[in-house]
Amino acid sequence: MKLEQAIQSSKFKNEIHKAGLNILYTAWWLKTATSRKLKDFGLTHEQYNVLRILKGKYPEQMCVRDIAGRMIEKNSNVPRIIDRLEIKKLVKRTDSSEDKRETVVTITSAGINILESATKKVDIIFDSVITVSNKEASALNTLLEKIRAQEK
Amino acid sequence: MKLEQAIQSSKFKNEIHKAGLNILYTAWWLKTATSRKLKDFGLTHEQYNVLRILKGKYPEQMCVRDIAGRMIEKNSNVPRIIDRLEIKKLVKRTDSSEDKRETVVTITSAGINILESATKKVDIIFDSVITVSNKEASALNTLLEKIRAQEK
DNA sequence: CACTAATTCGTGTACATACATATAAAAAGG
DNA sequence: CCTTTTTATATGTATGTACACGAATTAGTG
Numbered sequence: 001m002k003l004e005q006a007i008q009s010s011k012f013k014n015e016i017h018k019a020g021l022n023i024l025y026t027a028w029w030l031k032t033a034t035s036r037k038l039k040d041f042g043l044t045h046e047q048y049n050v051l052r053i054l055k056g057k058y059p060e061q062m063c064v065r066d067i068a069g070r071m072i073e074k075n076s077n078v079p080r081i082i083d084r085l086e087i088k089k090l091v092k093r094t095d096s097s098e099d100k101r102e103t104v105v106t107i108t109s110a111g112i113n114i115l116e117s118a119t120k121k122v123d124i125i126f127d128s129v130i131t132v133s134n135k136e137a138s139a140l141n142t143l144l145e146k147i148r149a150q151e152k
Numbered sequence: 153m154k155l156e157q158a159i160q161s162s163k164f165k166n167e168i169h170k171a172g173l174n175i176l177y178t179a180w181w182l183k184t185a186t187s188r189k190l191k192d193f194g195l196t197h198e199q200y201n202v203l204r205i206l207k208g209k210y211p212e213q214m215c216v217r218d219i220a221g222r223m224i225e226k227n228s229n230v231p232r233i234i235d236r237l238e239i240k241k242l243v244k245r246t247d248s249s250e251d252k253r254e255t256v257v258t259i260t261s262a263g264i265n266i267l268e269s270a271t272k273k274v275d276i277i278f279d280s281v282i283t284v285s286n287k288e289a290s291a292l293n294t295l296l297e298k299i300r301a302q303e304k
Numbered sequence: 305c306a307c308t309a310a311t312t313c314g315t316g317t318a319c320a321t322a323c324a325t326a327t328a329a330a331a332a333g334g
Numbered sequence: 335c336c337t338t339t340t341t342a343t344a345t346g347t348a349t350g351t352a353c354a355c356g357a358a359t360t361a362g363t364g
Contacts, residue, residue, distance in 0.1 A: 001300055003293070008222045011208065015289035016278050020182055021224060022296045027179030028225045029300055030172055035322080044322095044349065056163065064313060070160045072173060073180045075352050079314055084349080101312040101359045126168050129302045132295065137167035140295045141155070143288055144174045148153055148181055150281045187352080196319065196352095216343060227322050231344055236319080253329045253342040 023144075033129065037121040041114050042088070046073075048122070050081050051090060051115045054107035061104040063096065079103075090114060175296075185281065189273040193266050194240070198225070200274070202233050203242060203267045206259035213256040215248065231255075242266060 003022050004010045012018035035045050043051070053070045054062060068078045082105055085091040090111035096102035107115070132140070155174050156162045164170035187197050195203070205222045206214060220230045234257055237243040242263035248254035259267070284292070 002297055007224055009208065013275075013278075015286045015293060016282055016284065019284075019289040019292045019296075020278060020282070022293050023175060023182060024179050024224050026296045026300060027176050030175060032227075032322090046350065056161065065311085072159055072176045073351075075184075075350095077315095077351070080350080099312080099360070103313065123165075126165075126172060130168055130172070130299050131302060132168065132171075132298050134167045136295055136298065137171040140171045140292070140299075141167065141174050143284065143292045143295070144171075144178045145154055146284050146288070147282050147292075148178060150283060184352090198320065217341085225321075227320095229321070229344095232320080248342095251330070251342080253327095255343065 019147075023147075030125075033125050034122055037125065038118055040121070041118045043114070043118060046071075046076055046081050047085055047090075048115070048118060050078070050085060051107060051111055052119075054091060054105060055112060055115055058107055058112070061094075061106045063099075063102040063104050065102070067105065085111070171299075175299075182277070185277050186274055189277065190270055192273070193270045195266070195270060198223075198228055198233050199237055199242075200267070200270060202230070202237060203259060203263055204271075206243060206257065207264060207267055210259055210264070213246075213258045215251075215254040215256050217254075219257065237263070 003018065003025060006025055007021065012021070031045055034048075038045060038048050049071060050067060053067050056070075064078050064082065067082075068074075068076065071078065082091060082093060086093050090108055092106050092108055093103055094106075096104045155170065155177060158177055159173065164173070183197055186200075190197060190200050201223060202219060205219050208222075209218075216230050216234065219234075220226075220228065223230065234243060234245060238245050242260055244258050244260055245255055246258075248256045
């Protein structure tokens with residue numbers, strides 16, 4: 001769907017302003033499509049993200065700070081997301097012995113199982129819904145990083 | 153900043169997966185930069201969006217449904233955003249006489265004033281922080297719309 | 305070593321999202 | 335008309351974001 005239809009507006013100051021809105025809308029679209037798949041597993045987008053991060057280091061443990069540094073949305077409140085994953089027994093939280101300020105977290109085998117099943121469903125979006133070529137995706141990556149070139 | 157640094161990961165399944173994360177991260181980056189500017193005016197990103205939508209129709213009124221259809225994030229809870237704008241006297245809410253189910257909303261002159269000041273600050277992001285050409289922005293728009301081609 | 309500063313994590317609050325449900329009014333169908 | 339269905343809005347709940355603050359611990363400095 002064209003942006004103009006999606007937000008019922010065609011008055012953009014210029015292509016750059018339009019690109020800004022297009023990025024925000026596409027992110028929402030992507031997040032919504034993903035969340036719909038994750039719902040069957042009782043996971044939210046952010047809980048899924050934390051599980052993926054933990055699996056990337058498995059069987060190593062990670063402290064809360066390390067997880068936070070890998071989150072896409074940097075202001076995510078990681079302790080609370082872990083609270084919910086812990087209730088569902090998808091992660092285990094223990095105090096660190098090396099640095100008593102730290103809490104270390106590990107993904108459980110139940111967490112790994114649910115993550116693998118969920119990932120199969122989520123990947124459908126990338127493998128069959130999104131139909132750009134690798135080359136186009138690469139061009140997109142370059143443009144997005146150029147937008148963020150001037151940090152802040 | 154490169155995505156790899158931003159989320160401290162360089163393991164992407166392919167360029168398309170990476171593009172997905174890049175879109176999500178760029179949207180977060182853009183939203184954060186905007187919110188920082190809006191904070192001086194006591195506005196959130198979403199409140200700003202609603203004010204912009206209302207100004208686009210001014211001096212006409214809009215019902216809640218029309219506003220919702222123009223929001224970028226389609227699940228925004230528009231009645232509650234309007235609650236907060238109403239408390240700050242930036243919009244006026246009245247029952248519709250034509251259709252008693254509807255609530256119609258107008259931006260006040262205070263709302264227009266704050267919106268104009270805020271827009272000047274927000275546009276700095278687009279005019280001087282984001283340094284892509286119009287042609288590049290146009291290419292970006294094409295790619296993003298191609299990604300969303302298969303609706304859902 | 306003692307004191308200050310910085311770090312790590314948890315928690316509280318305001319606002320927003322996602323979604324289910326409720327309420328009132330309008331539209332549709334017999 | 336009267337009943338049923340649909341529509342417009344509001345509200346309730348769980349989760350998440352953004353940010354401030356506090357407690358505990360570690361690091362840094364005189």
